[in-house]
Amino acid sequence: xxxxxxxxxxxxxxxxxxxxxxxxxxxxxxxxxxxxxxxxxxxxxxxxxxxxxxxxxxxxxxxxxxxxxxxxxxxxxxxxxxxxxxxxxxxxxxxxxxxxxxxxxxxxxxxxxxxxxxxxxxxxx
Amino acid sequence: xxxxxxxxxxxxxxxxxxxxxxxxxxxxxxxxxxxxxxxxxxxxxxxxxxxxxxxxxxxxxxxxxxxxxxxxxxxxxxxxxxxxxxxxxxxxxxxxxxxxxxxxxxxxxxxxxxxxxxxxxxxxxxxxxxxxxxxxxxxxxxxxxxxxxxxxxxxxxxxxxxxxxxxxxxxxxxxxxxxxxxxxxxxxxxxxxxxxxxxxxxxxxxxxxxxxxxxxxxxxxxxxxxxxxxxxxxxxxxxxxxxxxxxxxxxxxxxxxxxxxxxxxxxxxxxxxxxxxxxxxxxxxxxxxxxxxxxxxxxxxxxxxxxxxxxxxxxxxxxxxxxxxxxxxxxxxxxxxxxxxxxxxxxxxxxxxxxxxxxxxxxxxxxxxxxxxxxxxxxxxxxxxxxxxxxxxxxxxxxxxxxxxxxxxxxxxxxxxxxxxxxxxxxxxxxxxxxxxxxxxxxxxx
Numbered sequence: 001x002x003x004x005x006x007x008x009x010x011x012x013x014x015x016x017x018x019x020x021x022x023x024x025x026x027x028x029x030x031x032x033x034x035x036x037x038x039x040x041x042x043x044x045x046x047x048x049x050x051x052x053x054x055x056x057x058x059x060x061x062x063x064x065x066x067x068x069x070x071x072x073x074x075x076x077x078x079x080x081x082x083x084x085x086x087x088x089x090x091x092x093x094x095x096x097x098x099x100x101x102x103x104x105x106x107x108x109x110x111x112x113x114x115x116x117x118x119x120x121x122x123x124x125x
Numbered sequence: 126x127x128x129x130x131x132x133x134x135x136x137x138x139x140x141x142x143x144x145x146x147x148x149x150x151x152x153x154x155x156x157x158x159x160x161x162x163x164x165x166x167x168x169x170x171x172x173x174x175x176x177x178x179x180x181x182x183x184x185x186x187x188x189x190x191x192x193x194x195x196x197x198x199x200x201x202x203x204x205x206x207x208x209x210x211x212x213x214x215x216x217x218x219x220x221x222x223x224x225x226x227x228x229x230x231x232x233x234x235x236x237x238x239x240x241x242x243x244x245x246x247x248x249x250x251x252x253x254x255x256x257x258x259x260x261x262x263x264x265x266x267x268x269x270x271x272x273x274x275x276x277x278x279x280x281x282x283x284x285x286x287x288x289x290x291x292x293x294x295x296x297x298x299x300x301x302x303x304x305x306x307x308x309x310x311x312x313x314x315x316x317x318x319x320x321x322x323x324x325x326x327x328x329x330x331x332x333x334x335x336x337x338x339x340x341x342x343x344x345x346x347x348x349x350x351x352x353x354x355x356x357x358x359x360x361x362x363x364x365x366x367x368x369x370x371x372x373x374x375x376x377x378x379x380x381x382x383x384x385x386x387x388x389x390x391x392x393x394x395x396x397x398x399x400x401x402x403x404x405x406x407x408x409x410x411x412x413x414x415x416x417x418x419x420x421x422x423x424x425x426x427x428x429x430x431x432x433x434x435x436x437x438x439x440x441x442x443x444x445x446x447x448x449x450x451x452x453x454x455x456x457x458x459x460x461x462x463x464x465x466x467x468x469x470x471x472x473x474x475x476x477x478x479x480x481x482x483x484x485x486x487x488x489x490x491x492x493x494x495x496x497x498x499x500x501x502x503x504x505x506x507x508x509x510x511x512x513x514x515x516x517x518x519x520x521x522x523x524x525x526x527x528x529x530x531x532x533x534x535x536x537x538x539x540x541x542x543x544x545x546x547x548x549x550x551x552x553x554x555x556x557x558x559x560x561x562x563x564x565x566x567x568x569x570x571x
Contacts, residue, residue: 040412040437058446065437067446 001124002029004095008071008111009120015095016071018111025071026099027059027090030124035061038090043079044101050076052110056101059090068100072110078102188527190394194560195532198510198551199339200261200288200386201394204367204477205555210391210464214457222456228433234456235431238419241463248369248466249383250376251405255416256454258402261386262291265333265363266298267404267415267449268382272331272359273304274448275413280305280328284316286338287363289540309334314342314502314512318349325356331381335363336372340537340549341510342502343372350379366390366403368508370471370478375405382406391465392458401458412438415449480554481509484561488552489513491565498568501547510551512537512544517571519548529567 007015013031017024032038040060050056050070057068079101083089090098105111115123136148145151152160171179195203214220222234229235238256245254258264269281281299283292285308299306309324309332310317316334325332332353336344346362353360359381364372367389375383387401388394406414412435420434440447469477489511493500497516515522519536526533537547552561 042412060437063437063442065443 001033001121002095003117003121003124005117007095007117008114009117009123010069010071010114011123012069013124014069014071016111016114018105018108021105021108022077023072023074023103023105023111024099025056025101025103026094027068028120028124029094031066032091032094032098035059035064035066037062038087041083041087041090041100043081043083044076046076046079048076050074050103060087070103071114072103072105073107074103074105076101077104188532190532193527193530193532194556194564196534196550196552196556196564197532198341199535199549200290200388201397201400202367202389202509202551202553203394203555204389204391204553206391206393207465207468209468210461213464214460219457219460229430232431235419235433237460237463238417238454238456239421239431240467241459242419244463244466245403245405248366248374249364249385249403249405250369250374251380251383252408253411253414253418254403254405255414255418256456257387257459258384258404258416258451259455260398260400260402261363261384261388262288262294262402263298263451264384264386264402264404265291265335265361266295267402267451268361268363268384269295269299269304269331269333270302271382271406271410271413271415271448272361273302275410276330276357276359278328278330278358279303280307280326280330282307282309282324282329282332284309284332284334284338284344285311286314286316286340286342286344287333287335288339291335291363314338314340314505316344318345318352321349321352322356325353325358327356329356329358331359331361333361333363337365337368337508337510340502340512340547341507341551343368343506343508346373346378354379365508367474367478367481370474371482372508381410387455387458387462390462391468392461399455399458401455401462403462411435413448414438416451417454477554478508481552484554484556485509485511485550485552487558488550488556488561488565491561492550492568495565495568497571509553510549512547512549515546515548515568515571517546519546522548522568522571525570526564526567531564531567533564 007017009015013028015026015028038059038061042058044056052070052073054070055067056070059066059068080099140147190203218233222231242254258267273279281304283306334344336346338344350360360379361382362375362380364375364383364385366385366387383405385403387403392401404416418434419431422430422432424430436442438448440450489500492498492513499514501512501514519538523533523536533548535549537544537549
């Protein structure tokens with residue numbers, strides 16, 4: 001299972017690519033493989049202020065649906081509108097074109113509490 | 126397998142199997158003082174002939190729209206029901222079926238629901254309909270919840286002229302949610318939208334309005350949708366399905382969610398239920414719809430088939446985050462409405478609506494001409510229901526009417542003190558000129 005070394009993770013299978021005071025977030029390769037074919041994604045709204053662990057969207061697969069939690073606290077400054085018409089990007093490229101939102105971080109130090117790639121790899125076994 | 130031991134022999138068999146000597150030993154661990162000692166005083170058994178006579182005599186004491194001339198409305202109406210409806214929905218394939226838990230096996234049920242949804246979308250002029258809800262009141266409550274979910278706002282602006290029973294159901298539904306219901310103003314039997322723009326703030330999820338409203342007046346909704354949408358709120362409408370053959374549809378008026386009580390569409394009044402909750406919305410909101418939705422598809426051989434769609438909204442998948450906790454629908458009543466609409470067709474429905482309109486206006490005019498009677502909402506447009514003010518207490522009129530063979534209408538004084546001596550009268554296509562003239566003659570006695 002692909003767990004890029006440049007990212008941070010949560011136990012709920014989200015990833016965060018931290019760049020200074022901003023972070024791009026999405027769901028992991030493992031998450032998409034568990035969900036199966038993703039058919040619809042409910043995205044957060046730009047301007048939403050979210051706390052760490054808040055629901056920022058839902059990911060709907062053919063037979064199930066899962067909430068997506070924000071890995072970090074901050075304000076949503078961008079969302080991946082391409083997912084509206086092509087939700088399957090989450091399956092095809094979860095760490096790239098399947099990104100979900102961009103967050104302006106309230107406290108960049110909060111990212112130290114996220115799982116490292118090694119820790120996440122251990123979690124999913 | 127017998128669950129209730131009716132015979133001594135069966136009782137003995139059960140007791141022997143359990144391994145106790147008698148019934149009293151079976152309940153030995155229930156303390157004496159909690160057991161009823163006296164013999165239950167039941168009458169002696171009757172023969173089938175005697176029971177039939179007794180029950181028939183009791184049933185004959187009921188008054189109903191078949192043995193009285195009914196002007197009762199307020200949400201439940203004495204419309205004509207073609208005999209074919211009861212015959213067809215009584216077929217056991219439909220009549221005995223429960224909500225389809227293994228839905229694709231029941232292609233007939235799914236096709237009927239699909240036809241229903243298609244007809245309802247056409248009638249309401251809306252993009253999507255669900256498989257139906259319990260009744261008009263629960264449909265409006267679900268619409269309110271859906272509007273607050275869609276907008277993530279907490280406030281609902283409600284017309285005070287929505288049916289008070291519907292309002293009560295809505296309040297029950299919303300009581301456990303952190304939502305605010307605020308009344309819109311009213312003027313002369315109509316909701317007053319003149320200050321609507323100022324009343325909608327950034328926490329207002331939706332405007333809820335019923336047209337024709339409880340006292341029967343058709344609301345003026347021509348400009349409402351644009352005002353509501355300019356504030357990013359939603360317009361939720363509750364309508365009379367029969368009226369849509371004549372009046373502007375929710376779709377034309379720009380409604381985002383539109384609901385209706387479906388009882389007028391071929392469903393018996395039956396002392397208040399089962400009825401039918403019609404629920405429709407714009408296409409963009411389809412994933413937020415409550416209830417079940419049937420879609421059409423093709424099987425591997427390219428043949429047409431029907432399936433439940435968008436089930437991830439529902440509670441068996443989304444659990445507590447489902448769009449609704451109603452996971453069933455009024456299948457049989459939806460079927461009745463489907464058959465009704467198919468039998469009536471566009472022209473039949475139009476004729477029915479014309480008759481309702483003409484009859485009610487004829488009767489209103491005749492009553493307004495009687496000394497002592499007035500129309501409190503004179504000049505306001507109505508479809509099949511209107512209010513008269515009686516010269517004597519409404520209760521007396523209703524009671525004397527009942528003795529004469531009429532259901533005179535609904536006493537509105539029960540709902541508001543300022544509606545004292547207001548009688549709400551509904552006139553359907555079933556009322557003949559003779560019946561209306563007889564009723565007018567009866568009213569002259571007061």
